[in-house]
Amino acid sequence: MATSEAHEHDIQASVRRYLYVFYALLFGTGVTVAASYIPFGNHEINIAVALAIAIAKASLVAGFFMHLISERKMIYGFLLFTVVFVAALMALTVISTGPTEMIHVQHVS
Numbered sequence: 001m002a003t004s005e006a007h008e009h010d011i012q013a014s015v016r017r018y019l020y021v022f023y024a025l026l027f028g029t030g031v032t033v034a035a036s037y038i039p040f041g042n043h044e045i046n047i048a049v050a051l052a053i054a055i056a057k058a059s060l061v062a063g064f065f066m067h068l069i070s071e072r073k074m075i076y077g078f079l080l081f082t083v084v085f086v087a088a089l090m091a092l093t094v095i096s097t098g099p100t101e102m103i104h105v106q107h108v109s
Contacts, residue, residue: 017064018064018065021060021061021064021065024060025057025060025061028053028056028057028060029057031053032050032053032054032057035049035050035053036050
């Protein structure tokens with residue numbers, strides 16, 4: 001009986017955690033809708049605010065619903081590999097082009 005009760009408690013804790021994340025996502029959706037009606041000055045700031053909220057919501061989904069929050073070592077390994085790979089590709093791109101090829105010059109005839 002003790003293991004059954006402990007298992008039931010673990011399930012209840014997991015369901016409670018998922019509900020908190022669900023409520024946070026609902027709140028984030030409300031904040032996104034509310035932020036869309038606020039004029040922050042220029043269009044770029046509105047986009048930046050919406051993206052920041054979307055990143056926070058995506059982090060919640062990936063972390064809890066996809067169980068990535070418990071896979072820190074593996075995630076940091078993939079993240080490090082991705083950063084190094086992108087940096088290497090960018091370095092190769094910059095090195096392979098000459099300094100004048102990156103500047104667009106219009107020729108007037």
